[in-house]
Every structure is written in structure tokens, then in C-alpha cells.
Amino acid sequence: MTGNTDKAILTCALTGVLTNPKQHPVPVTPAQMAAEARDAFNAGASIMHVHLRCQEEGHGHMPSWDPDVAEAVCDAIRAACPGVVINLTTGVVGKDISGPAACLRRVKPEVAACNAGSLNYLKIKDNGEWAWPPMVFDNPVAKIQQMLDVMRETDTHPEFECFDVGIVRSVGMYLKAGLFEGVPELNFVMGVASGMPCDADLLALLPRYAPPGAVWQSTLIGRAEIWPVHQRTAELGGMLRSGLEDTFYLPGGERASGNGALIEALAACARRAGRDIATPQETRRRLGLKPAAALS
Numbered sequence: 001m002t003g004n005t006d007k008a009i010l011t012c013a014l015t016g017v018l019t020n021p022k023q024h025p026v027p028v029t030p031a032q033m034a035a036e037a038r039d040a041f042n043a044g045a046s047i048m049h050v051h052l053r054c055q056e057e058g059h060g061h062m063p064s065w066d067p068d069v070a071e072a073v074c075d076a077i078r079a080a081c082p083g084v085v086i087n088l089t090t091g092v093v094g095k096d097i098s099g100p101a102a103c104l105r106r107v108k109p110e111v112a113a114c115n116a117g118s119l120n121y122l123k124i125k126d127n128g129e130w131a132w133p134p135m136v137f138d139n140p141v142a143k144i145q146q147m148l149d150v151m152r153e154t155d156t157h158p159e160f161e162c163f164d165v166g167i168v169r170s171v172g173m174y175l176k177a178g179l180f181e182g183v184p185e186l187n188f189v190m191g192v193a194s195g196m197p198c199d200a201d202l203l204a205l206l207p208r209y210a211p212p213g214a215v216w217q218s219t220l221i222g223r224a225e226i227w228p229v230h231q232r233t234a235e236l237g238g239m240l241r242s243g244l245e246d247t248f249y250l251p252g253g254e255r256a257s258g259n260g261a262l263i264e265a266l267a268a269c270a271r272r273a274g275r276d277i278a279t280p281q282e283t284r285r286r287l288g289l290k291p292a293a294a295l296s
Helices: 030-043 067-080 098-107 141-153 165-176 200-209 224-236 259-272 280-287
Strands: 010-013 047-050 085-088 111-115 119-121 135-137 157-162 185-190 215-220 239-242
Touching: 010 030, 010 259, 030 047, 030 067, 030 259, 047 067, 067 085, 067 098, 085 098, 085 280, 098 141, 111 141, 141 157, 141 165, 157 165, 165 185, 165 200, 185 200, 200 215, 200 224, 215 224, 215 239, 224 239, 224 259, 239 259
Parallel strands: 010 047, 010 239, 047 085, 085 111, 111 157, 157 185, 185 215
Antiparallel strands: 119 135
């Protein structure tokens, strides 16, 4: 423990991108998302990271950029969790950002993820075969600028998702170049096979490469092995995130019953590090967001 006593901001990543709800119990419908969000909210999460799923029968494993779906899901979460902060996904492959832009304009979330650099998105099987065809998650500066321009229009705070050390360092350049204003918020994504490994020693180095005054969190993808790194995040003073997007497993290796159980385990990490849990109001102040009452 480092003695950091800043209150811990907890984020719940409610559902993933392509996980099949027929295979794993991830929420899809607005009612399911709201119920899972409420469990996480009651456990201490003040931010909900929201991915959107197709609502047609049999297509719940596919992402959606339908603004009507975005509105229904976010309205349901806000109704279930008074004062909660919505963090909307924006990640797309390719140049066309019209889908996430339309959802941002409809929902006007307080926060949205902004993928801060490109990554060769790879995974290899033990037999040497690719788990999926090698692909590039392309996020050149021009695309990042377009996304940030929409966020500025909707008064949305960007959370920069960083899959590698060079991407972490780039965020300071975006700030210096005037691409965004306000409190820099970085999300260190660890556990993607071709990105940063989920490693506590590496995690301890990353905050020094963030811009001055930044807040940061870790997104840790994996099974039970991620939990010691969550604990290290808590000790280093970072924001903490978990949820069914990132893992299905609790610290003891057992399957989580839902998002609420994962956030309870995350809150326990914070408390072991001597940190209380931030309320939604405290979270808004720390990130420079408007109070809930000021939102239209």
C-alpha cells in the first residue's frame, strides 16, 4: 500500500462488444442493462461504460450504432441509477465515425471513450493459428480529431483508451496540440494479446507518461490473474474498472453472477488500499463534469 487516500472512482463496463449472450450472461436490452447497472451502482460504481447491442432477436451478439437504441439504453440506466455518469463507447474500425457520432449527438453522454491510437489487433492459438484474421484497429490522428470534435460539440469529456505505452505518451501531444481541453483522463488497457500485458510492474510505470494533472484508470482483461493488478491500481491511486466486458471471473476464480459482484470485489480492492468509494457527485467534480442537476 502506498498511502494514497484519494477516493476511488469505480467504473462498470456492463457488456462487451461481441460476447454472445447465449453463451455468457451479458445484458443486451435496455431493461437488462438498467438492472445490471443498478446492481453495480449499489456496489459503488459511479460510471457506467456502455456498449450497444442489436435488439433484433438472435442478433444480441452484434454491436449497434442505432441512436434509438443508445437513447433507450442510456435513459433506462439513468432512471435506475440517479446521478450516474454515462461513458459511451465510440470504437469503430475504419474511417466512418457516423455511427458513434450519431449516438453521441442523441445521448450527449457526460463521458465517452476515445481510442487514442492504432493497434495491430492479434491473438494466436497454441497451435500457431490466428484466433481471428489479423486486423488493425485504426485510430489515426485525423480520426481521433473528428471524434473529439463531436465530443466538444456534445459537451462530452473524452476518456482516452490506451493500448500501448506510445499511445499513453500521445495523449499529452493531443493536449498540447489543442485537440481537447479539460482534465486529461487515460485508461490503461491491459490484457489484449497484442497490447500491454496485465502486469503490475508495468502499470506502476505508466502514470509518469500521462500529462500533468491527469486522472487514470486501468482496464484489465483476463481471469483471476487480473485481480492483483486491480489491487495495485488501487494502491497507486488510480480509478478502477471492471464488469462483464472485461472478465467473467472473481478473485477466487469463480464465475461472477453479474456486474454487481465484480464491482463489489473492485470496491474491496479500494478499501484494502485505505480508500473510500467516490459518489457520483464526487466523481463529477474530479473529472470536471457538470453536476447531475445541470444536465438537460
